Amino acid sequence: MYLIIVGLGGIGRNLVDIATKDKNDVVVIDQNEKRCREIAARYDVLTILGDATQKSILEEAEASRANALIATTSDDAANLMMSLTAKGLGTKKIVAVVNQEEHVEMFKEAEIFLFENPDMTVASHLYFSVKRPKIKDFLTVSGGKAEIFEVVVSPESPVVGSRLSKLRIKGGLVVAIERNGDVILPRGNTVIQTHDLVTIFAKAPEVEEISLMFAP
Structure with a gap:
């Protein structure tokens, strides 16, 4: 280019x-x-x-x-x-x-x-990295109305062993799962495993609750 x-x-x-x-x-x-x-x-x-x-x-x-x-x-x-x-x-x-x-x-x-405002973007990223330490990375979209974020599934999570079709994720959607270096495009019968890196798209008000489902 x-x-x-x-x-x-x-x-x-x-x-x-x-x-x-x-x-x-x-x-x-x-x-x-x-x-x-x-x-x-x-x-x-x-x-x-x-x-x-x-x-x-x-x-x-x-x-x-x-x-x-x-x-x-x-x-x-x-x-x-x-x-x-x-x-x-x-x-x-x-x-x-x-x-x-x-x-x-x-x-x-x-x-x-x-x-x-790149300065505000960096400041927000730093703040939420501290406020929500279980979230590995995130990106705000639609003027802050929604977020795309990554979270590692902890062994204590109630979703471990569950199929995606059985999970009730209010205001959110699992869009990708990284497992052992491979990227999985999730389907309804995909089973969540411990240490999966899950990428989720969610409405901003629901991010906190959804992240706690995967990493309490």
């Missing part, structure tokens, strides 16, 4: 690392000359020193042929402006970081794929 990454803060630098390791063609835009020099010395990327809200800078980056532009700056107004400009130039996919919750609707109205 041909990717344009705007902003060389923490998110932008990590994106460059991931994208180049995956053998993508990467163009980086930033207004900080030192950051541009450092990233160019470390990675095989094209760096452009400039303001990506300016059409001429995006044209220099050949946004018209880019598979995607990812806007990662801490300025929501700038992220929105460059996203709209790139969209007008024909960039196929636009993704933007939205730092302030009150700006989310503007990005949605512009039909720009967004990643909301």
